[in-house]
Amino acid sequence: MRFAGRCALVTGAAGGIGAAIVALLWAEGAAVAATDRDTRGITAEALLPGDLRDRAFCDALPGAAREALGTLDIVVNNAGAITRGPVTRTGDDDFALSMAVNVEAPFRICRAAIPLIAADGGGAIVNIASCWGLRPGPNHALYCATKAALASLTQCMGLDHAGEGARVNAVCPNEVNTPMLRSGFARRGLDPDTAVADLGRTVPLGRIAEPEDIAEVALFLASDAARYDTGALYEVTEGNRSDEDVRGKGRARHRRAVGDGAGHRAAPDRGGGAGLHRAARSRRGVRGDRGRPGRSGGGGPCDV
Ligand SMILES: NC(=O)c1ccc[n+]([C@@H]2O[C@H](COP(=O)([O-])OP(=O)(O)OC[C@H]3O[C@@H](n4cnc5c(N)ncnc54)[C@H](O)[C@@H]3O)[C@@H](O)[C@H]2O)c1
Numbered sequence: 001m002r003f004a005g006r007c008a009l010v011t012g013a014a015g016g017i018g019a020a021i022v023a024l025l026w027a028e029g030a031a032v033a034a035t036d037r038d039t040r041g042i043t044a045e046a047l048l049p050g051d052l053r054d055r056a057f058c059d060a061l062p063g064a065a066r067e068a069l070g071t072l073d074i075v076v077n078n079a080g081a082i083t084r085g086p087v088t089r090t091g092d093d094d095f096a097l098s099m100a101v102n103v104e105a106p107f108r109i110c111r112a113a114i115p116l117i118a119a120d121g122g123g124a125i126v127n128i129a130s131c132w133g134l135r136p137g138p139n140h141a142l143y144c145a146t147k148a149a150l151a152s153l154t155q156c157m158g159l160d161h162a163g164e165g166a167r168v169n170a171v172c173p174n175e176v177n178t179p180m181l182r183s184g185f186a187r188r189g190l191d192p193d194t195a196v197a198d199l200g201r202t203v204p205l206g207r208i209a210e211p212e213d214i215a216e217v218a219l220f221l222a223s224d225a226a227r228y229d230t231g232a233l234y235e236v237t238e239g240n241r242s243d244e245d246v247r248g249k250g251r252a253r254h255r256r257a258v259g260d261g262a263g264h265r266a267a268p269d270r271g272g273g274a275g276l277h278r279a280a281r282s283r284r285g286v287r288g289d290r291g292r293p294g295r296s297g298g299g300g301p302c303d304v
Pocket of ligand 1: 011012013014015016017018035036037038050051052053078079080081101128129130131172173174175176177178179180181
């Protein structure tokens, strides 16, 4: 029971990764305040439905969670929106949505949460970014840019608030079997189960991530085991696909398998993968290691 007595706020709690994070936190003894647009069907101590595009809702969310649970020790900014296409095929609404959900909401929630976490004796914020925020892939310009902003914000907050007892880190997943990925396949007329299986055969570990694989890494970062981590970006890459050669081959294999285009998806199968979090740790920490230059293109969650 790593989280007995801890109180956590989780956004995007009705989605694939969010539901897994809520379930694992719960199983490990945390009291959870869950938020999403529709929280019906979520089991948690507090349900705080709302739209993260609503600035006032975001500003008030950490306080509402603390009010409901007693303290605020952990915040997981997991909710995300994906818009697909190059900039020439994205509209003003796409821009506003991507910025509001992927950047502004975490900014507002962190800004409100950090003083509360500090006042309650210290804790952790975990942001769910994306490996496409570190190395952009094709045809998802806004998604990649907003995830890069979230990754940078995480590094900045980790640095700025290190002395306040609030650690801030991010998980940067590759492809995860959730509604976000599957909806991309469906939109292209592909059967999501078949496409996910085909994609899994192209990665070194033999399958793409299940939500629990990402949740385990998020919980590690939220736990005291990560007490010396802040401002870090943890890639969860299903094998070292950050290597250009491997990624190039993987992309080619997958293009052969399911064609080119965009993915991201919802995981009905919650059985697989719990405990697997041998994440390739990408420690682009607070000292300014910006990662490997010149690595653009592919290898991301939507590289399907
Ligand atoms: N699935 C992947 O391959 C993948 C890869 C890398 C990163 N991610 C990131 O992981 C996080 C979780 O994504 P997921 O794959 O579980 O997707 P998902 O679509 O299953 O879940 C996203 C959740 O965010 C919520 N959300 C979106 N807009 C909202 C709004 N305006 N107000 C309130 N809630 C809102 C949705 O309702 C949904 O429940 C996201 O930040 C995503 O960008 C996913």
